[in-house]
Amino acid sequence: MTTSLIVQTSFLGDMVLTTPLIAYLADRGPVDVVCTPAAAALLANNPHVRETIAYDKRNADRGVRGFLKLTARLRGGHYDAAYHAQGSVRSGALTLAAGIRDRVGFASSAGHRFYTTRVAPLENVHHAARLLSLGTRDPLREMPPAMVRPQLFPGGAEREAVDALLGAGVGRDRLFALAPGSVWATKRWPYYADVARLLRKEGTIVVIGGSGDAALADEIMDALGGDAINATGKLSLLASAELIGRAALLVTNDSAPQHLASAMNTPTIAVFGPTVPEFGFGPLAERTAIAGVTTLACRPCDKHGPQRCPLGHWRCMREITADDVARLAHAVLEGAA
Numbered sequence: 465m466t467t468s469l470i471v472q473t474s475f476l477g478d479m480v481l482t483t484p485l486i487a488y489l490a491d492r493g494p495v496d497v498v499c500t501p502a503a504a505a506l507l508a509n510n511p512h513v514r515e516t517i518a519y520d521k522r523n524a525d526r527g528v529r530g531f532l533k534l535t536a537r538l539r540g541g542h543y544d545a546a547y548h549a550q551g552s553v554r555s556g557a558l559t560l561a562a563g564i565r566d567r568v569g570f571a572s573s574a575g576h577r578f579y580t581t582r583v584a585p586l587e588n589v590h591h592a593a594r595l596l597s598l599g600t601r602d603p604l605r606e607m608p609p610a611m612v613r614p615q616l617f618p619g620g621a622e623r624e625a626v627d628a629l630l631g632a633g634v635g636r637d638r639l640f641a642l643a644p645g646s647v648w649a650t651k652r653w654p655y656y657a658d659v660a661r662l663l664r665k666e667g668t669i670v671v672i673g674g675s676g677d678a679a680l681a682d683e684i685m686d687a688l689g690g691d692a693i694n695a696t697g698k699l700s701l702l703a704s705a706e707l708i709g710r711a712a713l714l715v716t717n718d719s720a721p722q723h724l725a726s727a728m729n730t731p732t733i734a735v736f737g738p739t740v741p742e743f744g745f746g747p748l749a750e751r752t753a754i755a756g757v758t759t760l761a762c763r764p765c766d767k768h769g770p771q772r773c774p775l776g777h778w779r780c781m782r783e784i785t786a787d788d789v790a791r792l793a794h795a796v797l798e799g800a801a
Contacts, residue, residue, distance in 0.1 A: 465492070465493040465494075466489075466492045466493040466545060467493050467494050467495075467496075467541070467542065467543050467544050467545075468489045468492070468493060468494070468495045468496070468543065468544065468545050468546070468547060469495075469496050469497075469498065469538065469541065469545070469546045469547070469559070469564065470485065470486060470495060470496070470497045470498070470546075470547045470549055471497075471498045471546060471547070471548050471549060471550055471555045471558065471559065472497060472498070472499050472503065472549040472550050473498065473499055473519055473521060473550045473552075473555065474549075474550045475720070476502060476503055476701065476720045476723075477719070477720040477722075477723040477745070478549070478550070478591075479499055479500075479503035479506055479507070480506065480614045480616065480720070480723040480724065480726070480727055481590075481591050481592040481595060481614055481723060481745075482549045482592075482595050483507075483510070483512075483614045483615045483616065483727065484592050484593075484595070484596045484611060484612055484613065484614060484615070485547065485549060485595045485596050485598060485599050486507075486510070486512045486513060487512045487615060488596060488599040488600070488611075489512075489547070490511075490512035490513075493544075494514040495512060495513055495514055496513070496514050496515045496516070496517060496541060496543070497513055497515075497516050497517065498517045498519050498534070498538075498555075498558075499516060499517070499518065499519065500518065500519065500520065500521075501518040501520050502701070504516040504518045505700060505701055505702060506616065506701050506702060506705075508617070508619065508702055509617040509618070509619040509702075510615070510616070510617050511617065512615075517534070517537065517538075519534055521554070531554070531557075531558065531561075534558065535558060535561045535562050538558070538559070538562035538564070539562045539563050543564045544564075544565075544566060545564065545566035545567070545568060546559035546562075546564040546566070546567045546568065547568050547569070547598045547599065548567070548568065548569030548570070548573065548575060548579065548598070549595050549598065551569050551570055551572075551573025551574055551575050552573075552575055553574050553575045554575070555575055556569065556573075556574075556575025556576070556577070556578030556579065557575070557578055559578065560578045565580070566580055566581065567579045567580045567581070568580070568581040568583065568598050568601065569582065569583070569598065570582070570583055570584075570585045570594075570598070571583065571584050571585070572584075572585055581601060583597055583598055583601060583603055584603055585597075585603065586603045586604075587744075588742070589603075589744060590612060590744050590745075590746065590748065591743075591744035591745055592612045592613070592614060592726075592748065593607050593612045593744075594744060596611070596612060609748070609750075612748065613726060613727070613729065613748045613749075614723060614726050614727040614748065615727055616702060616705045616724065616727040616728065617702075618702050618703065618705055618706035618709070619702075622699075622700065622702050622703040622706040623706055625699055625700070625703040625706075626699070626703055626706045626707045626710065629693065629695055629698060629699065629707070630670075630693065630707075638666060638667030638668070638712045639667060639668050639670055639710055639711040639712055640660075640663045640666075640667050640668070640669050640670070640711065640712060640713050640715070640793075641670050641671075641672055641707065641708055641711040641713070641714040641715070641716075641721075641725075641730075642656050642659070642660060642669060642670070642671050642672070642684060642714075642715050642716075643671075643672050643673055643714060643715070643716035643717065643719065643721035643722075644656040644671065644673065644677060644680040644681070644683075644684065644717070645673040645674065645676065645677035645680055645696075645717070645719065646717045646718070646719040646769070647719070648738075648768055648769035648770070648771065649769075649770075649771045649772065650738045650766075650769045650770055650771065650773055650778060650780075650781065651717045651718050651719060651737060651738065651739065651769040652680070652717055652781075653717055653735040653737065653781050653784060653789075654781060654782065655784070655785065655786045655789070656680070656683070656684055656715070657683050657684045657686075657687035657688075658687070658785075658786035659715060659786040659789045659790055659793075660684050660687060660692065661687060661688065662786055662787070662790040663713075663715075663790065663793065664688055664691065664692070667712065668692070668693065669684070669688060669691075669692035669693070670692065670693040670694075670695055670707065670711070671684050671692060671693070671694050671695060671696055672695045672696065672699070672704055672707060672708065672721060673695075673696040673697070673721070674696065674697055675696065675697030676697075677696045677697070678696050678697060680696075681694045681696040682694075695707060701720075701724070704721070704724060705724040705727060705728055706728075708721065708724050708725050708728050708730050709728035709729075709730055711730055712731065712797060713730070713731045713732070713733065713793055713796065713797060714730050714731070714732050714733070715732075715733045715735070715789060715793065716732065716733070716734055716735070717734070717735050717736075717737075718734060718735070718736050718737075718739050718769070722734050722746075722747050723745075725747060725749055726747055726748035726749050728749075729750055730749055731749060731750075731751040731752065731796045731797065732747040732749050732751075732752045732753075732796075733752070733753050733754075733755060733789055733792050733793055733796060734746060734747045734752065734753075734754055734755070735755045735784060735789065736754055736755070736756040737756070737757075737763070737769070737778075737780035737781040737784075738763065738764055738765045738766050738769040738770065738773075738780055738781075739764050739766065739767070739768070739769050740756065740763065740764045741754055741756075743764070743767065751796050751799065752796065753792040753793075753795060753796050755784050755788055755789050755792055756780070756784065757779065757780050757783045757784060760779060760780055762774075762775055762780075763780045765780075
């Protein structure tokens, strides 16, 4: 039996995509995860995780004091191996200082000098499979879709929160979830209100996202005359996953809700503009479709998506119409995509 530690303190979507690695290592022994406080909530109820260790590196645990405090805690865990799903120098130094002898990470990571095993990251695979290769230590191993698909485990509290939000009778309607937000401005497709009008004829529209997405949600609500459910800022991440799991379809940008839908195996339309699925962050649900303009020489323009279009035209998003996305939605729902 092997006791493993996973270090993942990146974006929330990265934490979701780390869950296949967690499940793989859990078959071999206990798994603890160092993560941000927000990501720790995503791992609640996960049967593959023995303990989440919250590391608030930007606030309460910032600086040398927080680093040493966490080092001391990890040293007491007597881990056999550490897996660096997040590859910073700080993370590498953390597991070295904790005395973990077997330290695995990507050869291209900033902290690679701290690793005892360096795995070559493949560029032509999904990032979930890339992370999983840290556990197999073989980036070329064939991985079936079920092995790579993320997993989240909403519990009773999340189900109750979604029941309360939806209210009586909504469960009998077909739900269409829309996720208009993104940290990166150029990733926000501008026609969610238009596609909401098209999809409302066939079910109930529910808008999901964080509190920072309130203005985007208001635009959709206004377009529908208030005839929709606004869930932005009202649910935890895990409860948002529960809500997405109940939806017939999610329409989303290249952002965290896409990964929640992958974990819940919800049919997904993912709108890609400045980025492309080939970066390794596309949807992993069984039924998906990508909306994107494939004829632009300037695309992709950025690994994450800049705040402004470098050329000023933003055609990668403006030329994807609501009709385009609605057609893909119907194809996915009918199993033709």
